[in-house]
Amino acid sequence: MKKISELLDAAAGGALPVVRGIDDSRLEDPTPCAEYDVRALISHLVQVVVNFTALAARKDADFGETPDAVVGDWRRRFGEETAALVEAWAAPGAEEGTAGSMGFPARTVGQMVLGDLTVHAWDLARATGQEFVPDADVVDEIAPALAGMAPRAREAGMFGEPFPVPDGASPFARVLALTGRDPGWQPSRA
Template sequence: MATEISNLLSAAAPRAVAAVRGVSDDQLDLPTPCSEYAVRDLLNHLYDVVVNFQALAGKRQPEWTEKPDHLAEGWRDRFEAETAKLVEAWSDPAALDGVSPGMGLPQETVGTMVLLDLTVHAWDLAVATGQPYRPAPEVLPPLYALCEQMGPAAREQGVFAEPVGTSSSDAPEMDRLLALTGRDPGWSAGA
């Protein structure tokens, strides 16, 4: 069975997996658009997100405090396998019912939040490592709506930075999404 969230995750997942697979070992210490994360840190964070949001789909408490280094032998293959499990976890219609005991938000919102991380952090990794990245077009409208809805609270909690000035309606949709999360769509490691 599938849900709207699992369909969107299915569209976003291969692009995130490609960005992860495109990171070479000699790029792990490069900076990213997430100023607090080097590539290695962002990969570990994204791995944690993918695993913990599997638990959230099952309405279980995630484990955010443990911060293992996931970049051991075979980490690219494990990331792909965990991402497939994430899509599967959100394909159960029951995953979208009610409020998340782990986040205190509607489950549909939680599912869209992991879609946001998968999409935006894939862009972060791609731009940090010189890879091309094009998001799945169908994920952008719900992500933009989520960022408009949750943006003030996310900025207050330090999850998003202040919006960047690329929010005009004629800017590409991905650029507007990045701007809402406080990212500069023109970011480059050398800037």
């Protein structure tokens, strides 16, 4: 079993080129997350990364108001924040016990941010016309983890109802569908 930090490093490696590849002209474009345009989804993802860095260090996280993260050199900052996330989860003991006020096992908390980073990287790639292929080990880790979290995540409004996919769908398409996403989503053309 790979460490969460190794998996997060792979997931960040896939997400960074997507974030760096977002042109400012695309910030108001829709994403597969109906409640977020590209700018809002970037801000949400940065907030998730920062908060789960804190949770790895057993600090409190603030998921309240989402500040606009698309200011200054936001692409560089995203790289710095994901590097800090990987480092926090690589610290000795980060995967042991429970993390933060959530009371979940630390590895489960790590799987949550791994899922968010991977799925939202796909969301941003789809919204901005970029390619995104997640790391196979990351998908192997998040598929059963997110399946276990799905009922609670749906109750909390974080996942939509499962999207139907054909029997031969890829493991990542199944992950996307589990979260309520259409793996074939494309931005509408004006």
